[in-house]
Amino acid sequence: MLLSELKTGESAVITKVKGYGAFRKRLNEMGFVRGKVVKAVKNAPLNDPIEYAIMGYEISLRRQEAAFIEIVSLEEATNIVGVSGSARDAEEAFAKHWESRDKHIHVAFVGNPNAGKTTLFNYMSGSQEHVGNYGGVTVDAKSATFRFEGYEFNVVDLPGTYSISAYSNEEKYVREYIMNNAPDVVINVVDASNLERNLYLSTQLIDMDVKGVIALNMYDELERSGATFNYQEMGRMIGMPMMPTIGSKGKGIKELLREVIEVYEGRSETVRHIHINYGKEIEDSIVAIRAELKDEKDLICNMSPRFLSLMLLEGDKDVLEFVQRDHSREKLLKVVKEGVERIETTYGEKVESVITDTKYGFISGALKETYKESPVNRRRKTEYIDAIVTHKLFGFPIFLLFLFVTFFATFSLGSYPMEWIEAGVGALGEFVDNQMSAGPLKDLVVDGIIGGVGSVIVFLPNILILFLFISFMEDTGYMARAAFIMDKLMHKLGLHGKSFIPMIMGFGCNVPAIMSTRMLENRSDRILTILINPFMSCSARLPVYILLVGAFFKDYAALVLFGIYLFGILAAIVMAKLFKRVLFHKQEVPFVMELPPYRMPTLRTTIRHMWSKGEQYLKKMGGIIMFASILIWALGYFPVDKELEAQYDEKKAEITRAYKATIASGIGNVDMLKEEQEAKLESLHRQEMSERQENSYISRLGRTLEPIWTPLGFDWKAGVSLLTGVAAKEVVVSTMAVLYQGEEVMEEDDGSNAMLERRLREHGFTSVTAIIFVIFVLLYSPCFAALIAIGKEIGMKWAFFVMGYTTVLAWGVCFVIKQVLDLII
Amino acid sequence: MEMQLTLTYIIVAIAFVFAGRGAYRLFRSARKGKGYGCNCGCGGKGTNKKSCL
Numbered sequence: 001m002l003l004s005e006l007k008t009g010e011s012a013v014i015t016k017v018k019g020y021g022a023f024r025k026r027l028n029e030m031g032f033v034r035g036k037v038v039k040a041v042k043n044a045p046l047n048d049p050i051e052y053a054i055m056g057y058e059i060s061l062r063r064q065e066a067a068f069i070e071i072v073s074l075e076e077a078t079n080i081v082g083v084s085g086s087a088r089d090a091e092e093a094f095a096k097h098w099e100s101r102d103k104h105i106h107v108a109f110v111g112n113p114n115a116g117k118t119t120l121f122n123y124m125s126g127s128q129e130h131v132g133n134y135g136g137v138t139v140d141a142k143s144a145t146f147r148f149e150g151y152e153f154n155v156v157d158l159p160g161t162y163s164i165s166a167y168s169n170e171e172k173y174v175r176e177y178i179m180n181n182a183p184d185v186v187i188n189v190v191d192a193s194n195l196e197r198n199l200y201l202s203t204q205l206i207d208m209d210v211k212g213v214i215a216l217n218m219y220d221e222l223e224r225s226g227a228t229f230n231y232q233e234m235g236r237m238i239g240m241p242m243m244p245t246i247g248s249k250g251k252g253i254k255e256l257l258r259e260v261i262e263v264y265e266g267r268s269e270t271v272r273h274i275h276i277n278y279g280k281e282i283e284d285s286i287v288a289i290r291a292e293l294k295d296e297k298d299l300i301c302n303m304s305p306r307f308l309s310l311m312l313l314e315g316d317k318d319v320l321e322f323v324q325r326d327h328s329r330e331k332l333l334k335v336v337k338e339g340v341e342r343i344e345t346t347y348g349e350k351v352e353s354v355i356t357d358t359k360y361g362f363i364s365g366a367l368k369e370t371y372k373e374s375p376v377n378r379r380r381k382t383e384y385i386d387a388i389v390t391h392k393l394f395g396f397p398i399f400l401l402f403l404f405v406t407f408f409a410t411f412s413l414g415s416y417p418m419e420w421i422e423a424g425v426g427a428l429g430e431f432v433d434n435q436m437s438a439g440p441l442k443d444l445v446v447d448g449i450i451g452g453v454g455s456v457i458v459f460l461p462n463i464l465i466l467f468l469f470i471s472f473m474e475d476t477g478y479m480a481r482a483a484f485i486m487d488k489l490m491h492k493l494g495l496h497g498k499s500f501i502p503m504i505m506g507f508g509c510n511v512p513a514i515m516s517t518r519m520l521e522n523r524s525d526r527i528l529t530i531l532i533n534p535f536m537s538c539s540a541r542l543p544v545y546i547l548l549v550g551a552f553f554k555d556y557a558a559l560v561l562f563g564i565y566l567f568g569i570l571a572a573i574v575m576a577k578l579f580k581r582v583l584f585h586k587q588e589v590p591f592v593m594e595l596p597p598y599r600m601p602t603l604r605t606t607i608r609h610m611w612s613k614g615e616q617y618l619k620k621m622g623g624i625i626m627f628a629s630i631l632i633w634a635l636g637y638f639p640v641d642k643e644l645e646a647q648y649d650e651k652k653a654e655i656t657r658a659y660k661a662t663i664a665s666g667i668g669n670v671d672m673l674k675e676e677q678e679a680k681l682e683s684l685h686r687q688e689m690s691e692r693q694e695n696s697y698i699s700r701l702g703r704t705l706e707p708i709w710t711p712l713g714f715d716w717k718a719g720v721s722l723l724t725g726v727a728a729k730e731v732v733v734s735t736m737a738v739l740y741q742g743e744e745v746m747e748e749d750d751g752s753n754a755m756l757e758r759r760l761r762e763h764g765f766t767s768v769t770a771i772i773f774v775i776f777v778l779l780y781s782p783c784f785a786a787l788i789a790i791g792k793e794i795g796m797k798w799a800f801f802v803m804g805y806t807t808v809l810a811w812g813v814c815f816v817i818k819q820v821l822d823l824i825i
Numbered sequence: 826m827e828m829q830l831t832l833t834y835i836i837v838a839i840a841f842v843f844a845g846r847g848a849y850r851l852f853r854s855a856r857k858g859k860g861y862g863c864n865c866g867c868g869g870k871g872t873n874k875k876s877c878l
Contacts, residue, residue, distance in 0.1 A: 439829035444836060624847060630840035634833075784851060 001073065003038065004050070004066035011039040012071035018182035019068040023301045031055040032069055065301050068182065104152045105264050106181070110174055110205070111189035112198050113160030114596050116217040118142075119247035119605075120189060121157040124257070128612045129157065130512065131605070132474035140515070141177065148257050151264075156183070159518075162197070164204050165316065168521050172318060178210060179302045185260045186212040192222040192244065193597065195229070195371065196363055202240065203359040209273055209304035212240050213259050219244035219252065221597070226374030232270075234370040239272040248602050275306065278358045281346045285313055285339030292332045299323060312336045313343070314352045382477075382597040389478065395485040402478075406469040407565060408558040411546065414462035418546075421461070425454035443689070444633055448738055452629025453621050455737035455756060456730045459543040463617050464610050466539055470508050471609040475601035479504060484595060493573055494580030496520055498593055499529040503572065506536030507565070508613070510786040514793055524584040527794050531579055532572040534782040534806055537565055539613075540729035544777045547733055551757035552770040568778050575809075620730065628724060628731045632738045635698035637689075644695075648688040655680050689741055698739070712776065712814045713769045722776060728783050736760070768821045772814045779810035 006012050014036050017027050031054045032038070041051040041058060049060045109117040118131045125144030142157045156177070161168070164175040178186065188205055190198040205212050216222070216231055235242040241259050245252035262268040277283065289309040293300055299322075300308060311319040313336060323329055340351055347354045389398050429450045436442040473479050479501055487497025498520055506513035513533050517526045537545070545564055553560045659677040663670055693699055702716030709719035717739040725732035740759040760770075781787070781803045791799035 437829075440833040441829035441836075444833050624844070627840040627844040627847070630837055631844060634837040634840075784848070788851060 001071050002067045003040075003052070003061075003069035003071050004063045006038075006040040006066075006071060006073075008040050008042055011037055011074040013037055013074060013077040014069055014071055016070040017068065018070070019065075019301055023065075023297065024068075027065075027069070030059055031057075037074065038069075038071065062298060064298055068301060103150070103264075104154060105185060105260065106183045107153055107155045107260060108178060108181070108183035108186050109155065109157045109189055110164075110178070110186055110201065111160060111215075111217075112162055112191060112194075112201060114594060115160060115189045115191040115198060116245075116247040117160060117189040118157055120187075120215060120217065120245060120253065120256075121155060123247060123250045123253055124148075124153070125155055128608060132479060141173075148254075149261065151261055153257070153260075156181075161201065163201055164208075165311075165314070169518065178208065182302065184211065185263050186210045187215050187256070187260065188212050188240070189215045189217050192216040192219045192229070193225065195367060196360070199363045199367075200356075200359055202238065203276055203362060204307075206238060206240070206274060206276060207304065207307045207310055209307065211263050211271065213256065213263055214240050214242040215252075215256050216242055216244045217247050220246050220249075228372045230370040234366055235270045237366050237370070239270065239274040241268055241270040248605060276359065276362050278310075278355060281343045282310075282313065282339075282351070282354065282358075285336075285343060286310065288335050288339060289313070289332070292335050296329075296332075298326070310355060313339055314355060315340070385598050386481070386595070390481050390485055399482055399485060402469075402473070403565065404558075404562050406466065407562045409469065410462050410466045410542070411550075411558045411561050414459075414465050414546075415550075417461035418458050421458045425450065425458060429454065438685070440637065443637065444630065447689075447741060448630050448633030449626060451737045451741075452633065452734035453626050455547075456543055456625050456734050457618075457621050459546060459730075459733075460614060460617055462542055462546055463539050464614050466542065467508060467610050467613040468606065470504070471606050472601065473504065475599065475605060475609075477596045477598045480593060480595050483593060493576045494584070495528060495576055496522065496525045499525060502529050502533060503536050503569075506533045506538060508539055510534055510536070510538045510782050511789045514786060514789040517793065527798065528576060528579055528584060530790055530794055530798070531802060532576050534786065534802060535568045535572040535575070535779065537568045537778055538729065538782075538786075539617075540783065541777055543730055543733045544725075545774055547736075547756065548760075548770040548774050551760065552765075552767040564774060564778060567775065571779060571809075571813075620728065624728050625730055625734050628727055629734045629738055632698065632720075632724060632735050635701075636693045636696045636739060638697060639695075641692060641695055644688070644691060648684060652681055652684055655684065686741065693739070693741070708811075711818070712772055712811070713818055714773065715763060717763065718765075718769075718773060722773075722780065725777065726781055726783060728785070729777070732777060768818065768825060771821075772818050775817060776810045776814045779806055779813060781807045781810075 001012070003012070003014070014032060014034055016034060017024060017032055019027065036054060039053040041053050043050050044060075047063075049062045050066060051058055051060045052066075053059075109121055111117050116131075118129050121127060121142065121144070122129055122131065125146050127142065127144050129142050140159065143154065144157075145152060145154050147153070158174045158177060159170040161171045161174050164171050164178070177183075186205060188202050190202065202212075202214060214235065216229075222229060231242040231244060241263065243252055243256040243259050245256055247253075259268065263271055278286075286306060286309040289312060290305045293305045293308065308319065308323075312323065312332075320333075323332065343351050343354060388394060391398075429446055432450060433442070433446050436445065473482070482504060483497045483500040486500040490497050490499055499517070501519065502513045502516045505516055510533055513536065514530050517529045517533075520526045520529060545561055549557045549560045549564070655677060659673055662668065663673055698720055699716065702720040705719050705723070706716050709716065709722075714722075717736070720739065721732045721735040724735045737756050740756060740763055765773075782790075787799045787803055790802055
């Protein structure tokens with residue numbers, strides 16, 4: 001709870017005072033220290049400021065300033081320590097208790113993209129957030145809590161940024177997070193193999209006057225390169241302790257956290273606040289601005305005055321807006337303007353450039369004394385690989401080969417475990433079938449649940465294999481190269497090379513792919529990338545492809561599968577070109593993207609990545625797929641037609657009577673007769689189900705919409721399957737499995753997908769219908785989750801637009817293809 | 826038979842409630858920035874986490 005939330009007349013005990021430098025010191029001096037009892041006396045007429053009573057005197061604070069003080073209510077404090085009585089008793093008991101209890105440390109991870117923040121975060125917290133060897137994987141703050149050596153850590157993983165100058169949304173977000181949430185300690189994760197550029201952000205943290213620890217991540221790469229780095233000395237020089245870590249192996253993380261505790265408790269000998277010397281002109285201007293800021297408590301309560309001064313000199317738009325939010329502050333801005341003019345006249349350059357140069361000069365000077373580069377070229381391996389995979393002639397074929405191998409392996413290798421799971425599902429269906437007596441519940445369990453869920457679960461191995469390849473692409477660093485070689489082509493389409501990364505990610509799931517478009521600085525690029533992303537076939541569509549391609553194009557299935565994905569890319573390209581021409585003006589954004597060194601992913605990371613996807617897939621089975629299967633089955637089973645039921649009951653009774661009489665007469669083999677009777681009854685049951693389905697609710701719905709599907713060659717069952725696929729694409733297969741129940745009993749009818757293939761043929765599915773169905777699934781509306789993601793990222797009108805245009809496009813393309821194929825075949 | 830029908834109705838009703846709840850949560854959680862309920866891993870709840878330390 002924050003002091004600003006304390007109601008008038010209530011008392012509370014202070015647990016933490018946040019804020020910066022002089023402001024925080026001032027609060028402490030006024031008595032706002034941990035363990036003290038504070039009472040909200042009254043609010044000013046306009047609800048701000050608030051008068052508080054502390055240590056026997058009254059003091060007024062603005063609501064915004066009071067928000068920097070964390071409290072627990074007096075009641076809560078009394079309950080915690082078990083002392084009742086006067087406020088002073090509670091205060092003393094609470095102070096004692098506070099010293100002995102677990103302490104909470106709020107830690108924020110900041111650092112350059114691809115420095116390994118999320119890897120460290122995952123290791124510490126046991127989270128499984130997505131990581132990859134390219135910048136921009138983390139697009140949102142993730143938080144987690146864990147305990148270590150008596151402390152409770154609340155860690156927040158922030159998106160990677162090269163600086164905190166509010167150039168991009170991520171930078172703005174990180175800066176605001178640090179300012180508004182005032183984490184106790186900031187862990188600045190630095191790629192140890194790329195110190196100079198990574199430490200630039202550290203210099204900004206120094207200016208911000210935050211308590212920080214630098215994690216020298218991937219330190220093994222620095223050691224392997226033969227370079228030496230005296231990090232203790234460097235830490236002393238910049239006033240921020242440095243700890244080497246290897247995030248992927250979990251090395252150095254305990255030491256890093258111990259250092260965080262030392263810094264939090266104020267015991268670290270390395271920590272000191274230093275000022276980077278920006279030269280006389282800038283320093284004089286800072287002094288002048290700080291003098292103006294001295295009494296502006298609401299400006300400097302959550303931002304160091306020195307950092308604020310520098311931002312004002314750099315002309316940071318957001319900071320200028322922040323300064324002028326209440327009133328114009330003309331005097332302050334005049335001082336800033338004078339300073340800027342003086343600096344620019346002296347240096348003949350923009351202030352921003354002078355400050356950046358000075359920061360790099362500072363880093364370079366510090367590194368000169370502490371870092372010795374290896375005589376051997378440390379990026380040799382990366383350069384050799386790059387010479388091949390980004391080659392102007394081989395680059396594209398290698399990329400296409402990689403994609404082909406991915407889909408070939410997904411189909412071919414996946415088919416073996418798929419058969420085993422299929423056999424297992426079939427056996428389970430048979431077992432339940434034999435154990436339960438005939439009736440609607442048995443039909444629900446066997447045809448609805450086992451048939452529906454079982455038809456989708458068999459694709460788990462294929463999904464895992466696909467993610468193995470995507471994971472390999474992301475973790476090795478090849479993803480960034482794919483974007484690099486595609487930049488020219490993407491540029492011709494009016495897209496940014498970086499747009500290719502969300503597109504490739506779309507092969508896994510469209511939702512994170514849509515979220516990852518945040519890495520694109522230009523809004524038009526973002527919208528355009530999101531609009532075409534649904535054409536990148538997500539893993540949820542894979543079961544539909546494998547089912548139909550495996551059934552109708554068995555001999556060249558991998559090639560057809562590859563072709564489907566390429567067709568999706570082609571559709572994306574064509575639509576991007578069209579949208580760029582019609583909807584968006586041409587806006588050029590330079591291709592600035594880091595090409596990280598190649599890294600061999602660890603087995604642990606790869607398995608974890610794969611398993612996390614498998615786990616999510618299985619969760620879907622127990623959730624949406626199962627519920628959808630039950631509902632589809634119910635809609636296909638009801639309403640109960642009493643007359644029809646009576647007719648079939650009569651027929652069944654007739655068969656039973658006839659066989660009973662034959663058996664009683666002693667003619668023929670009894671066992672054979674019984675088997676025959678069972679088969680006939682089963683066949684009758686199937687006919688009944690089929691007839692019942694034809695009069696069911698779902699059939700009525702499907703037939704109403706039949707005019708939409710008939711021109712494409714689909715019956716109402718295929719149409720309904722496509723419709724339900726908007727909930728989640730896997731539901732297309734489970735719906736088909738539930739709806740396509742045959743009228744005749746087939747040998748070895750185990751409800752498996754092999755059976756579903758035969759049922760589809762029985763219902764008139766041909767290779768033409770199959771390919772059109774697959775193309776429709778590829779192109780039509782993304783699932784609800786993806787639509788909501790689109791709505792959240794760029795607005796609901798775009799989500800509806802995507803839903804509409806993709807479906808219309810799918811119908812149009814499929815109609816044309818059908819006409820052409822009907823002419824040819 | 827009647828028993829089976831009753832149980833079937835109950836199961837279908839439960840599925841309907843859960844499907845509805847899932848859809849509601851999808852919209853609500855997306856609005857609150859807690860992921861899109863698509864099982865892609867976005868907006869994880871933070872349960873079952875076990876620190877490697």
